[in-house]
Amino acid sequence: MATGALHPIEVRVLGALKDGGWVDFDSLLSGGLLPDQVRRSIEWLLSKGFIDVEQNTLAKLVLLIPTAPELLLLRRLKEAGRPVPLSDLKKDFKSQDEFSAALGRARESSWIKVESSAVGSFVSILDADGAAKLERLLAHLARGAEEDALPEELRPLLPDLIKRGIVQKTEEKSTRVRITRDGLAALEAAEGGRVERLTPDLLATGRWRGKELRPIDVRAPAPRFYPGRRHPVNEFIEEVKEAYISMGFTEIEGAAIQPALWNFDALFTPQDHPGRELQDTFYLMSMEDDSIKREGVVDRIASTHEDGWRTGSRGWQYRWSTEEARRLVLRTHNTVLTVRALESEKEDLRVFALGKVYRNESLDYKHLAEFHQMDGAIMGDGLNTRHLMGFLTGFYRKLGMSEVKLWPSYFPYTEPSLQVVGYSDLAKDWIELGGSGVFRPEVTWPLGVKKPVLAWGLGIERLILLRLGLDDLRVLYDNDLGWLRRRATTSIAGSQTLQG
């Protein structure tokens, strides 16, 4: 007989039947097995001929209401020992319906009679023992008697009680099982030569020799598990930082809240520039940096705005306001950090700043109010536009762009100003990457910097969308746990172009 391997649950079920007698289904559950598990193994074991199964149906009667209203009525009349006015009896019942039913049944069975007189209707007893059968039946049911055990003469009363909802009849199926001879043999085989797992005891005693591990169903599904992991945006940021660092750049950092002086004025952005307005930039209301005074570097910046100071520029030709420069903004770009680095560091620089920037935007598929930028700057003798192009080409090659083009553009703080577009091998199209240029003398001279400075401000989110094959920026920050858990890591970091 082809039995196949016994599942451990089957072994446990057979084990419980070892003694050979009939065993109830319920007693098989006591070993910690679930009803489904037992039910399934019974099916398997039966099909293998290892057990006999017997199924019985048992009718069960449950008394839902302890007594019938007509009995209540009869009892009340017996207690009174004389005819009782109809209206007095009514008070003992929950409802008119119940009373009417009790009265009706008692009259039908000729237990009582109702007589009308000048002073009202009276109820009196006709047959004091008429209800004896019903009382006995209810007493049997209250003790939990089964239908078969009821005395013959009482049984005809049952259907009416069931119909009236006083008694409930349920059918209970019971299953009992018994081990067969083949079953006993299979059990012995399973317990003797095979083990479920290697226990420390088996290993220590050497008893593992001669035992076999029970073969398992290697095709069966395993439970799902979600490992912890980083957010895809941060995974990509790591990659960008590594690209920068491999090219000799030092990471710099700084506050998100910046005085307008550094976010705008130091970058030669005139104070009435539309980009500085509330509708584009987040300002912290009723707060300012009152440490800013028109002296030293601040004065040089201010004078450059007004008339060009000593830079050779004609400047923006307006009266510069200290108040405006003291206002606090959420940085609109990270070039605020690179320019502050220029102010404090006079040695040749090669820096990048990567972090969030903030713009007062309504959110849609291509705009966010908070996003990341990876801005950088190089200061050094002899640097020029060609080096800017060279850096950007090399940098983006590391990030998976085979070609980079620079187109003329405009920023108040660079000359020339060049827009960066790159050819994405993934999208098979040119996409905008950011802005770049050579800092104007109006930016560098007030900081005391005379060497050329190449600078750029580049977006990150669009590159991530490309990598992930998405087209809506908002998706990146929805924090959909299903996506964060199940997305493939290679979608961010698997492409061979990443290795540069």
Next chain:
Amino acid sequence: MPVVKLYKDRLVKLVGGEKRDVLQRLPYIGLDIEGEESDSIRVEYSPNRPDFSTDYGIARALRGILEVEVGLPRYEASSSGIAVLVDRRLANVRPFIACAVAKGLRLDDETVRQLISMQEDLHNGLGRRRRVAAIGLHDLDAVVPPINYEGVPPSFSFTPLGGKNPMTIAEILEGTETGRRYSSVLPDSRLYPILRDSKKTVLSFPPIINGNETKVSTSTKNLFIDVTSTDKRVGADVLAIIATTLADAGASLQTVEIKYFSSSEATPDLSPSSMPLDLPLIRSVTGLDLAESEISSCLRRSRLEPSGTTVTFPRYRIDLLHPVDLAEETALGYGIDKIKPVYPASDRPGEFSRQGKRLEKISDLMASSGMVEVISYELVDESSFYKKFERSAEEKVEVGDPRSIDHSILRDSLLPSLLSILSRNIKEEYPQRVFEVGRVYHRVGKKVEERWSLAAMIAHSQASFSEAKMYMESFLRTLANLEVVTSPSIHWSFSDGRCALVEASGRGVGHIGEVKPSVLVAFVLGVSLAGFELDLSNLLPREQLK
């Protein structure tokens, strides 16, 4: 950035070159292609080049780049004999005016569309939404000079452009859409600027609306242009850009005499300006090793005129501030696409910032302990941050005029964001364990302090204080062998009796606990939550974290 629509055939005709060349070179003079249809193309131009606000200005630049016509475009204007008398009382209202006359125009529908679109762009850009400068175009033949630029009371009435009946100034300001939109541009002075001729015909109520009598149509042959301003230089710039465009459209220009109380001048002044030609500067910025003659021809292709040690540039090039600007002009004349990149080599090693590296390690550790990283916004809404926790919003840090109330305050904790995220993910399998490392903002006196925070939240039916503590302690031990003490405390996110202050070396560094049922209900969460938030700026030594 402003956008201008160009009809391809018209542009090609204005340039006089090959169609393919004309369209191909658009990006190389700084125009971004926004969209293209079979007969037209929409381009975005930078606000520093308001001369690109019509196809005439763009054609002028393309003629240079394509060598149809190089060097300085010249503009001449004879006198019109017309005078504008300026009321000295306007000195505190809208003091300056500059005017021009353009004769012999043939206005077709497209030219009128271009002029209107230019006017709109100049109003919004250089004119700073009409506050600094505003333009009026009028039919000269309906005007009888001399013209007065004078102050009138709010009761003064005239028929505004498009109107049928006279309205008072007050009615226009309060009762019309344009009036309401721009009334704040004028100072509150009870005196309003009006431009009217010798027959009392009102040309304009600047910067709000023109008069109806001098309306321009396609049958208009001769134009009178006024530009009123609060900044004389900007007014003159705006007028120069309009005048040169009209000249390119075929008009002959004439000047107008502006008579102030103690001075007078003829406008427009179209004389070119000049700046020094700094050849070494140009070579060093562009990286192009060009001979003087090559630089000269590049500049001439950019419609400039080098001569000896100076470069003359046309009046409409208001963007040229410094000799360094000639570097870009040279590069454009040379062709940006022809410049060869050179990699700027460096022998320095690169370096992560200490703080950046530290925060990175922290996030890696949290992820390796089985938590999923999330990134939420720093700008948040008041309801999720204060109301749902029934805590006072007194210390909140607000930003001015946010476009959405969902991004109106700066968060002071990461916990509410984590709860919002879990609340959006109730359909996803439990247990859920998430964390975030991010910036938070605290009001300290009159200042706002930025701090780095780590928060984690565990969600499942059995989530407990003890599980949160297990994650927190193992994280801190693995990170820096840090041992912390937890003592009973209260916190707006956590249930009393299930909340503790976390202390390291006697300093409070955060809170841990089981989230309050009222908060769970407010976030529509149906499972227990336990979590913690640690102030990383306070937890780690200064040298490790700034």
